[in-house]
Amino acid sequence: MDIDAALVTLNLRLGDTSNFTFTSDEKTEALNEAFNDHDVVSERWDTSLTFDETTYQYAVPATIDVIQDIYIRPDNTTGTDPEKVASNLWEVVGSNIQFKNGANQVIPDAYTLYLKGKYKYLTTDTIAETNVQEFVLNLAQLNCLNMLGVKKALSFLKNDTSMSEIIAIKRELERKVSQYRKRLPRSFEAA
Numbered sequence: 001m002d003i004d005a006a007l008v009t010l011n012l013r014l015g016d017t018s019n020f021t022f023t024s025d026e027k028t029e030a031l032n033e034a035f036n037d038h039d040v041v042s043e044r045w046d047t048s049l050t051f052d053e054t055t056y057q058y059a060v061p062a063t064i065d066v067i068q069d070i071y072i073r074p075d076n077t078t079g080t081d082p083e084k085v086a087s088n089l090w091e092v093v094g095s096n097i098q099f100k101n102g103a104n105q106v107i108p109d110a111y112t113l114y115l116k117g118k119y120k121y122l123t124t125d126t127i128a129e130t131n132v133q134e135f136v137l138n139l140a141q142l143n144c145l146n147m148l149g150v151k152k153a154l155s156f157l158k159n160d161t162s163m164s165e166i167i168a169i170k171r172e173l174e175r176k177v178s179q180y181r182k183r184l185p186r187s188f189e190a191a
Helices: 005-015 022-037 130-155 163-184
Strands: 041-050 057-061 065-072 090-095 096-099 114-120
Touching: 005 022, 005 130, 041 090, 041 130
Parallel strands: none
Antiparallel strands: 041 114, 057 096, 065 114, 090 096
16 A cells, blocks of 8 residues: 555545545645654565674665664574574664674674564555554544644534544544554564
């Protein structure tokens, strides 16, 4: 789901395909804010780096924004499961992974590094995970409802929707967003 597809779905969920309640710009802004939420991320693995015992610093690949763990395969083949490299042997400094003294005694030369991390989705990206798509859409609905409350409070909107009805809808969306937030993958970040 890219931002254009999200806008189509948001219009349907809001029942506002005619832009009666919200302008197209307002809905796009609500989606932008939702995409920019810190929990709109994708779990990623990267295998583009190979350890060199004479090199202590490696650029973080563009496919990952936050490095959580680094793994190696004991025999450097796909036949074994990756094993975690102790976090006291490496750190992320700026946009580089730096290995500390002693790392070359644990990680053999020419072994593939398996980087586990997160990629923060941008508004230009396509979100693949269904749970993240639903989180973004529900958060965008909550953002729109917040806009509606602000409009009503500041513009004295006259319609047959009471403020208590809007608050009830807002609470339901907050519950949904909280529910989706809990479903997003969690783990401690090493950097």
